[in-house]
Amino acid sequence: MNDFDFFIGSWTVTNRRLGTLLAGSDDWTEFPGTSTCWSLFEGRGNVDEITFPTLGSHGCTLRLFDVEREEWSLYWASSRDGLLQPPVTGAFKDGRGDFYGDDTYEGTPIKVHYAWTGTTTGSPRWEQAFSTDGGRTWESNWVMEFARA
Template sequence: MRDGQHDFDFNIGVWHTHIKRILDPFASSSASVELNGTVTVRKVWDGKAELEEIEADGPKGHWEGLTLFLYNPSAHQWTQSFANSKVGTLSSNIGEFKDGRVVLIGQDNSVYDKTILVKAMWSNIKPDSHQYEESYSNDGGTTWVRSFTANLTRLKQ
């Protein structure tokens, strides 16, 4: 197996983010909210971890998020642990870099009355831009609906 310790190196730096969040991706309506902000990512533990801070503003005010990425060298996988300043709970996803993108999957019970699956994906990875998106599944992964998209452009290394 290849060593994936540097899979998230592309994410290190300061980024402008434009976020589009679907308010209820399981509803038939497509109401959404858009936010703009800054994402700051720094390397921890010589690249075996990264700490990401997100600050964005939109029609409902200021929002912040905090993400810890940890690399497990024996499993060759990454874990993403995320806390949302508005909800105050921690969710985790796990997965790996494959075919030019990172896909991490986990469970979340902070948004709906029941536990759903969450798929986090980084794609279109270039030196000065990339895309992050989340999709939700409430049927065990049979179908997925996009709930969140962030387009990031580099402000500085």
């Protein structure tokens, strides 16, 4: 239940995001961020807000642990559109968290994968990837590397 306890607190964030998604692009952009995460429900949930100062935007993730299914649901929202995105769900195993869900990108149905690694190192890493072929192949398109503020 307390899988995300490592993330509670304040962070500086190095973001790398692919410029053009799902087009075979190799054009990555790097930009800074700051993030603060706080616990809910005695560790069975949490919320973080991330600020992207050079982009003039913010993001928010709500994470909730389903006690019966023993899995997390992660919901993302951006200040750019104010919409709560469909959740990705999954769990941690051996310090790695893998979360999957269905969404659309510019009208194309996609699978979404979030991976959390380095959760026991003090320098966690989050990565997002999309698939347009049902999960057979994945394109990584956003990486966040965290350091304690």
